[in-house]
Amino acid sequence: MPSTLKLSQRETAFNNEVVTRFELYNSLFQTLPFYQVKDTGILLPFFSSHCEKEANKQLSPSEIIESFFKKYVPDIDHREQINRMFRFIQYIERQVVLFDAIEDSSFSKIGREDETGTMQSLLQQASVSEQQRTNIAKKLDDFTLRLVLTAHPTQFYPGSVLGIMTDLIEALKTNDINTIDVLLQQLGKTPFFNKKSPTPFDEAVSLAWFLENIFYHAVSGIQTKLEDEFELDTHRVNQLLEMGFWPGGDRDGNPNVTADSTKSVAAFLRQRVFRAYYRDFRVLKRRITFRGVEKFMVTLEKLVYDNAYSKQDPKNVAPEILDTLYAIRQTLIADHDSLFVKVVDDLIKKVRLFGCYFATLDIRQDSRVLRKVFNYVTEHRKAETGIIDGYEKLDEAEKLEQLTFNKVDFHCPADADFLIADTLNTIRLMKQIQHTNGEKACQRFIISNCQQASDILQLIDLFLWSGWDKDGLTVDFMPLFETVNDLTHAAGVMESLYTHPFYKEHLKKRGNLQTIMLGFSDSTKDGGYLMANWSIYKAKVELTSMARKYGIDLAFFDGRGGPPARGGGKTHRFYASMGTEIENQHIQLTIQGQTVSSQYGSVETARFNMEQLINAGIISALHPNRNDLLDTRHKELIAKMADESYKMFLDLRQHPLFVEYLEKFSPLKLLSHINISSRPTKRNTDAQLKLEDLRAISFVTSWSQLKQSIPGFYGVGTALNKMKDSGHWEEIKDLYSRSGFFKTMVDNCTMSMSKSDFRVTAYLEKDKKFGAFWKMLKDEFELTKAMLLELTGSTVLMQEYPVERKSIAIREKIVLPLVIMQHYALQCLNDCQDEELTKIYNKLVIRTVYGIVNAGRNLA
Known part of the structure; x- marks a missing residue:
């Protein structure tokens, strides 16, 4: 205390x-x-x-x-x-x-009630000894933090109001009474609510405001600080900091999310990140006016501007942009005394962090829908799929034996049910989005209400029947365990997957990293506050033990809502208290509802809260509290x-x-x-x-x-x-x-x-x-x-x-x-x-x- x-x-x-x-x-x-x-x-x-x-x-x-x-x-x-x-x-x-x-x-005067959880605290620990600095750097190289913005209906402020709030906060910092008065007048005239329900695309636009105005700066700022202080591997496979995005991709129980809206949101995110890059490029252009870089600057401007503002056929140009930026950087170092190298480094960092996609667009669908789609395809193409008659009546062990993973080129008929058509079209669309925006743009498929290993393996079959190859299946399949009963059986489901030959091989190609999502909201509705928290804790212990048994790198993705009743509360303390029985080197959580604006509504608060999460993961790994091991x-x-x-x-x-x-x-x-x-x-x-x-x-x-x-x-x-x-x-x-x-x-x-x-x-x-x-x-x-x-x-x-x-x-x-x-x-x-x-x-x-x-x- x-x-x-x-x-x-x-x-x-x-x-x-x-x-x-x-x-x-x-x-x-x-x-x-x-x-x-x-x-x-x-x-x-x-x-x-x-x-x-x-x-x-x-x-x-x-x-x-x-x-x-x-x-x-x-x-x-x-x-x-x-x-x-x-x-x-x-x-x-x-x-x-x-x-x-x-x-x-x-916030800077009253918000930091827990300085032990800040970046400054981490740097102070690093200054104790060179060995301690090395230990922290090593942990940071293994650590990842992913914040996923979700379209849950509690982010009530429209973008116009959020913009006013941002300006109001800045005016209040200096007690600029005239500006405050004018902004309050503007606030009085600005509507607080929509006259009609937003579409999934509208929700994406609303939440993308935070990506563009908050996380674009906060994430790159933290990355810069960490790279300046520690010798981090900048070319690692799993980024230290990543953003995820659900509007337009989360179709679980939302009939308004379609393949078309998914495609539109992916294109919108791409456009917004390039517009952010272009704003930074204009700063770069005003500073870098030297000989020897002209052709690189012309190339860079065309790459960024065309992707931000033209309707050209898009492709993943992030590698090309980075090559051009590295060429500019090298010229500055060699010929111009490294003048303005830091400005170039800043844009390099942002392109490495956000690519052509800004945030990974997750796809989510309920297992019951996916089972219907699987049955539909097998009925239409039984011979090619190799799925036997009466498959759906088999028990789980028999199903796992019968799955064939044959490649089939199945195109959904025009008269198919909406959910069936949407699922199959979305699976094909994921491949297209990866081609235009990069693999990380859309590489995760979350199966909600996941109850058995066949729920995931049958989905893999659907991918192989919809244009994907076994060797090029650049998708991570994530079970979501939500109810008290499903959490109890989660470890057994994962063992079935870890020991299944096809899945074992697929996981190996994906870096042996398995992400598992756990839902606080439905488990609380199902079992109450204490039982939900305890069920998730127990499931994490059992799932960690199972992953370690099979040499799997495990990431927990926590579906944490705003209130404690849905997993909210003091988030960094939650992660700092996991103990060594629970894998904690990858922190992934949903940010939703008012939590978006209350904890991540400004660059300062976003950095502070993200730094606390990083600190919780690193310090609990380096100095585990023996009392957290129950x-x-x-x-x-x-x-x-x-x-x-x-x-x-x-x-x-x-x-x-x-x-x-x-x-x-x-x-x-x-x-x-x-x-x-x-x-x-x-x-x-x-x-x-x-x-x-x-x-x-x-x-x-x-x-x-x-x-x-x-x-x-x-x-x-x-x-x-x-x-x-x-x-x-x-x-x-x-x-x-x-x-x-x-x-x-x-x-x-x-x-x-x-x-x-x-x-x-x-x-x-x-x-x-x-x-x-x-x-x-x-x-x-x-x-x-x-x-x-x-x-x-x-x-x-x-x-x-x-x-x-x-x-x-x-x-x-x-x-x-x-x-x-x-x-x-x-x-x-x-x-x-x-x-x-x-x-x-x-x-x-x-x-x-x-x-x-x-x-x-x-x-x-």
């Missing part, structure tokens, strides 16, 4: 840099270009205070809203009350942006707690009121109307909602809107209490103080709970139908809170992280009126018979969702 002095310094800095400045600049909202903005600005503090005070009395949202208007604006009718609420929403949404920008602008007794204790919470979570899921409660009191049914994603909120089109069809992101978002973070804590308190009652409390306290894994899990749970507020729904305790159900949820919250406070020796949740706790508290206070208005509108909807009013209430609910999620930063 950081020293008390350091904590008080950070708190003082937070108060001065964030709290005081927010209060100061918040007054500028009085001049925003909204209708009656001054009236709204004057009224809103009274409304916020009223919501806080009346929520403490456990009044219903309807009582809170109605009493407010009766007291403060008594002479307006119901329609005008609703108009006022919409204006409150406009105002609060922009207050959230201002608070975000002020916090981000103060002993048999500690594993028994965690397993018992996981089982206990699992039983409780399953009982909750099976409760007859569970789904109805979510549908009635959260915006779940309306999430599909929020125009932030091309992906449906559930996996089928049935009118009746089934929990198994509900996407994990919708599940977690609904609970967060209710201000009941059930997926992030439910069952934890009961499990801890059972340990205490059975006489194991001292062991649990010892486990918390010694195990980085268990401490991180507990601390992330307290973060989830800090964003809960049962006052909002306290009126439900008196509800005849749902009262007992609500009380069951509240009782578990209170029990968990009490047990966690006792376990951590705290008097308040997140006591160890006071600045983060205060930040959450301020954000929750800003959006409490949004929460009250949302629940008021939901209450009105339950009794409304007026069609026009129903539409207005729906809109009111939908509009509140944006601000609540954005303020939470990792709520969905």
Whole structure:
């Protein structure tokens, strides 16, 4: 734990840099270009205070809203009350942006709560001795970090708003009041949401903003720093830093992603990286004006400009660009005293990092779809494929024996089902993208809901039947294990693959590196917070052991969402606490939802968070904490707690009121109307909602809107209490103080709970139908809170992280009126018979969702 002095310094800095400045600049909202903005600005503090005070009395949202208007604006009718609420929403949404920008602008003064995880810390360790420097350099040569941007529907800010935020952060760093005022005026005029749902291509454009404006600079900056400090192999096969991309490639349950959208996104990423190169080239051109380089500069300009702006037939020109840059570099060294070599080196580094593709476009599809495609092709070309009649009825061992891996040139008939045609067309398209953008442009196929080795081997057959050769199969096949059951059997599935002759040979050609994706979101929805975390931990231990048994280099790709309930939280601490039983030299994780803008929204924050991940991987490998290697007794204790919470979570899921409660009191049914994603909120089109069809992101978002973070804590308190009652409390306290894994899990749970507020729904305790159900949820919250406070020796949740706790508290206070208005509108909807009013209430609910999620930063 950081020293008390350091904590008080950070708190003082937070108060001065964030709290005081927010209060100061918040007054500028009085001049925003909204209708009656001054009236709204004057009224809103009274409304916020009223919501806080009346929520403490456990009044219903309807009582809170109605009493407010009766007291403060008594002479307006119901329609005008609703108009006022919409204006409150406009105002609060922009207050959230201002608070975000002020916090981000103060990052260098308050953001670095854990200096031990920075690049500076790594360099300090390297300076201890030459041997230590050599050890770090050696680990860096084996280490890789891949961040994958995914199109999950919680990145609410459009590119226009992100651009304003970026400029606002810079203006706030110098307290440039005039620029801040103008930017807030611009913010007031700029829409915060789409009038229609984005296409997969729209999502790609939105997330590519971060590639172009943030990661292009942050990744190359880190690479430069590491190469300057350590003698790294710049021609290694696996890059140290890589970016991945899912919009346009992730078609699992998203019928709007097609081969055409995949092709368009790949072309767009290519164009954007060349435009970034061209901007850098123009700087280069202004500096390098010497004799002997003219012809190289002409060649370079044509290569970069043509690929950035013309519609020519594209091809992978990265090697040609690099050769030209190296020729320029050599001339500068030989004839011009190395003047401006660093400018050339910077562009060389970026081309090496991003090639002609910017980020690897991952393809993902569900195993059930892939099985249908496999069966379709074998039915049409049985003789050539060599697959016997009745194959699908064989058991797994027999299937593995029967697979033939024959090459077949199968072209999908025009009358084929959409999913079948899309799968086969996409497999062919991957080859084309590799030809135009380079192999790394599209080389990974992720099989979600992977349950058996044949799911992967049958997909390989589909590649061999769609234009790919065995010797030229430049594709990595990645199983995604998600449910508790699938995680339990994951190691056995991988052993079947490692021992299969064809797959073993394929893996050898791919550098003997196997990537396995593990999904936190669905495992939490399936088994609850403790069981999901423990199942993934156990699976990682077993999968690591299996890979080491067969000499396989293993990379875990973690599907980590924003909130702790979906694997989020203190990410670098999660990786630093893996222990030697878990392979950790390749860190791969999804960056999604508000996590993109909150942790990677500026070059400074992106560099800091990436440096922490690098540090976590390197230092945990060089200096493994023996306490992170859980002993048999500690594993028994965690397993018992996981089982206990699992039983409780399953009982909750099976409760007859569970789904109805979510549908009635959260915006779940309306999430599909929020125009932030091309992906449906559930996996089928049935009118009746089934929990198994509900996407994990919708599940977690609904609970967060209710201000009941059930997926992030439910069952934890009961499990801890059972340990205490059975006489194991001292062991649990010892486990918390010694195990980085268990401490991180507990601390992330307290973060989830800090964003809960049962006052909002306290009126439900008196509800005849749902009262007992609500009380069951509240009782578990209170029990968990009490047990966690006792376990951590705290008097308040997140006591160890006071600045983060205060930040959450301020954000929750800003959006409490949004929460009250949302629940008021939901209450009105339950009794409304007026069609026009129903539409207005729906809109009111939908509009509140944006601000609540954005303020939470990792709520969905």
